[in-house]
Amino acid sequence: MASLTCSADQLAQLFGSNTTNAAAATYICDHFTAVSQKFSDAASAIDSTYLLFSAYLVFSMQLGFAMLCAGSVRAKNTLNIMLTNVLDAAAGAIFYYLFGFAFAFGSPSNGFIGSHFFALKSIPTSSFDYSFFLFQWAFAIAAAGITSGSIAERTQFAAYLIYSAFLTGFVYPVVSHWFWSGDGWASASNTNHLLFGSGVIDFAGSGVVHMVGGIAGLYGAFIEGPRIGRFANPGQSVTIKGHSASLVVLGTFLLWFGWYGFNPGSFTKIANPYTSGSYYGQWSAVGRTAVTTTLAGSTAALTTLFLNRVVSGHWNVTDVCNGLLGGFAAITAGCSVVEPWAAVICGLVAALVLIGCNKVAERVKFDDPLEAAQLHGGCGAWGVIFTALFASEKYVNEVYPGKSDRPYGLLMGGGGRLLAAHVIQIVVIVGWVSVTMGPLFFVLHKLKLLRISAEDEIAGMDMTRHGGFAYVYQYHDEDESNKLGMQMRKIDPEDKS
Template sequence: MDLATLASGLDTVWVVLTAAMILLMEGGFALLEAGFVRQKNAVSIIMKVFVDITFGALIFYFFGFAIMYGKDLSGLIGTSGFFLGGDLSHIDLTISHETYWLFQCAFVIAVISIVSGAVAERINFHAYILFTIAMTGLIYPIAGHWVWSIGGWLGGLGMIDFAGSAVIHALGGFAALAAAVIIGPRIGKFTEDGTANIVPPSNLPLASVGAFILWFGWFGFNSGSTLSATNGSIGHIALTTMLAASAGGATCILFTMLRYRKSDPPMVINGSLAGLVGITAGCAFVSSGAAILIGAVCGIAMVFATEYLESKKIDDPVGAFAVHGVSGSIGTLAVGLFAKPELIEGLGQGYTGLFYGGGFQLLGVQALGLAIIIVWGFATTWVVFKLIRLVVPVRVSRDEELVGLDVGIHGVPAYSQDTDFIELDQLKR
């Protein structure tokens, strides 16, 4: 066996394993969101995660991957690779196209899961399925093509987003914001004078386990984006990922103690996630010190963003916008500030952060790309939900919301008391 074949085999194993780690993050999303919402809506969270995985994977296989990574048309959209067939010769990697699809499929599933939390406890299940198809088949693949594909126009300008602070998290976060605005707040969330009522999470230990699973999966998210088991930056990427997450959580512990006189558990959970989101764009290109700073800033910004949404009477039950939209934006811009020359070497001229003498070129490109992706994510989500409303209601009925989506929509509660067995003929009466 020659070295090239051996390297290809190692890369394939690495990418498949990290893709599996990212897919495990869906378990994290399920537990996190189920813990944050009320008991009567836990099953609905799980069902939406299953929609994300099943419909998301199929749609991305049918045409999402082709639109994202197919042969470029004017820097805007891919035109080959439907059903993983046709001409994909331009994707020149040491792994197969099937392996590459699997890794990218894990990413697209994560994007739609971000939106899931923002519309929890009141979205119509049919409407959610339709939006999942739109997000995984068009909205995300088109944005991803612009930045990551060969010939994409934002990538051609020099935008850097190593593992998706912009393409995945900012896009998903602002799509979540649009969806939350359109669908409206939960019944009773806000009083007539606009004051926000606290809706206590049903199970914070469950939510925290979900966050830990997401944290674990993030090492696959970031380190796996090397697409190579022999890439020397894997260790550095894992280090910056760990430090940013820790800084986000630690900052939230201290900041909420000062602000609320008590350390706020949901904020701390989301603070660590905010740090992870923030470091995703630049994990390979910033120093460990910059990673700590990025994580800390994202943690504090997440708290203010959460408070701001409530002041505007926008209901986001799990903090999807504050964690993903805000922190993804900060992380994308941070690349333009902190990208180190020795870490980013090989990408071309002008790819150096402002604080390392690179001037405003990279920062300007990052800001432009971020703005485009934010507008794209928000506007397309708004339009898609307006179109969905012509077909099915986007929100459940008042009675279904009050009784809970688990029973009202899916016909089964998440938790039930032990009872004696019921004879089948008794159910027929």
């Protein structure tokens, strides 16, 4: 908000020098300044409250991840996967506080990595307050939660803690610095040095969050290999279903709800008029972003529903939920700078990308219990390209002010410079995560810290690693029991026989 000033000379110009003495001018100006400061304080409080509320919504996505993951795995691994989601948030909080936030937003810095604000030293500043840290921490742990789904049901607990700390404390913050910090080498906010004159428009993180988490999960799942029984017979895959479609749907709706903080909240401010006194301002852009998010996810869900119905002959609720989330992951990059009709196209193609990635994964015997690498990695990459194709000139200039003639979407008449920047984003994210998370998972594998034993995997980690079952009654998995020559029977945890 522009500051308002008042002086005796200004009052004299309005009322005449003979009608305004120094004492009266001082009195009037003091009160005028007090009122002006109150308006500025109110605007700051509104923006801070908006950002905090958005952070709470994004954090609620951790509950969504936990429920989605729990429903997507077998009952014998429920405790394990829920505990990993809790620790993603807890370990992520400590390491993002100590290192991550500084690496991401520690300004002034070079274009590669931040160098200030370790352990929040010197916060708050004129640039951001504690609420900004909380919001960015919620994003960091979302990336870690994506990876945990890819390596579910067969990963040692120590490996979860190591990768989660490394991802939230270093790998993810460096990427967010590149594309979101005002000093980042490819940031659309770095008006002193804009890549191809545009920078990368990844508004809420299709690349920064979803691709990072998805590619990290890709390496983890690939290095430790598929679950026992997933590709037991040559040339044939066996679907290992999660134990609770109800939890999958619950988790999906919680993630949907949280996405209204994830995407619209990325404005970080709401009390920002584009034209003073108008009904149209950043609050309108916030609403538009929520609409594009909704349309992309809904379109992807319906497209997945009908396409899989044609292929499988069934109306599959789990596929619909994954399709919905794929549409959300895709629209996240361009949610603020595209028209609602373009969001429908985004969701339609995202469903096709997800289905295609799943087919490729099955063909190469890649096992991801939650389809996280395909969903977040594949659909996230599509979202980055989609933004470079459909970003609107008007919305780009509103959301990213400060530079005239900024490139916008190729198919909207804005040329190919934005697309070039976004292709580079995809390449560098894949490269960075490959050279950081790939070696980490490989070293854990060589040290025998990554995958649990076959005996523990068959029995289930809840009993072998966590001291009991998530439910009062537990059943042996039918397929695995038959392979081991065991008869299907109900197990009562209280039965010591």
